[in-house]
Amino acid sequence: MNLNNEKKPTTLLFNPFVYIAGIKALSLGVLMILLAGFIGSLSRTHFDGVLDSHTGARAPLWFFLSEGFTDWLCMAVVLLIIGKIISGTSFRVIDVLGTQALARWPAVIIGLVALPKGYERFGRYLVEHFRTPEAKLEFNLTDAGIFLTVLIATIMVTCWIVFLMYKSFSVSCNVKGGKTVLTFIAALILAEILSKVGLYALSRLV
C-alpha cells in the first residue's frame, strides 16, 4: 500500500473494503439489503440462504426483507467466531458486520435482472414441461433468452458476492493465505445451513 491511495475501479468492485468499513459500510450495506429485499419482492426473488436466490413463491414484504438480514447475520456471526479463533490480531466487530453487509450489495442486481416477466413465464413453462412432458406447451424463444441471461447473470453475481464476502473477511479480520480460504469455505457452509434453518423458522410465520 502506497501512501498515495488513488481509488482503483477494480478495487472498488472487488475489494471496496480497502476504502470503506465500519459504520459507513454498515449503513450502506443495510440500505442495500433492504433495497435488494424490496426489489426481490417485486420480482418475487427470494434470497433464501447465504448462497441462494430463487424466484416464484409469493410472500409478504417483511419476509423478503428478513431473508437478506438473516443471510447477512448468519454469515457475519460465523465469520466473527472464526475470525476470533484464527486471527492473530484484534479486530472490530463493526468492521465484520459492516463489510459483510456491504458484500451483499450485488444482490440488488439479482433482484433487478429477475424483474422481466419473461423470466417468470419461462420458469413456469419449465416446471409444467417437467410435470407433464407429454403435454404440448407453447415455447417462447424471447422468454428462453431472458431466462438464460438471468440465469447466467445470477450465477456470476452470486460468485461476485462470495468473493466480496471473502475479501470482507480477509480485510476486517486481517487473515490471509490458504488457511483463510479453507476456514472461509467452512464458514460459508455453516452459515448456509444456519440461514436455511433460520429462514425455515421464519417461513412458518408467513
Add this chain to the structure above:
Amino acid sequence: MKSLPTTCPSCGGKLAVRRLRCEKCETEVEGLYALPALASLPQDDQEFVLEFVKASGSLKGMAGLLKVSYPTVRNRLDEVIGKLNAHSTYPKEAK
C-alpha cells in the same frame, strides 16, 4: 535522494553501518553500528510510521489521511510491527 540500502545485494543479509562522517569538519568514525529498527524498514513503511506518529498514533486519523478504511490501516500497521519484530531477532553482535 538515494534510498538507504538495508540488505546486502550479494547475499541478502542485513547491512550494518561501517563508517560515519561529519558533514561539517569531515571527521570520520569507523566501527560496526546496526541500523536503527525504523531505518531497516522499506521507504514506504518509514513514511507510514512517520505519518502515524504525526497523527498522534490515531488509526482513525490515518484512515482519514490515507483515504482508506480503518481495518486497512490497522492491517498495514500489523505488517510494519511484524517487520520490526523480525528486525529485533537480528544477531546481537551487530546491534
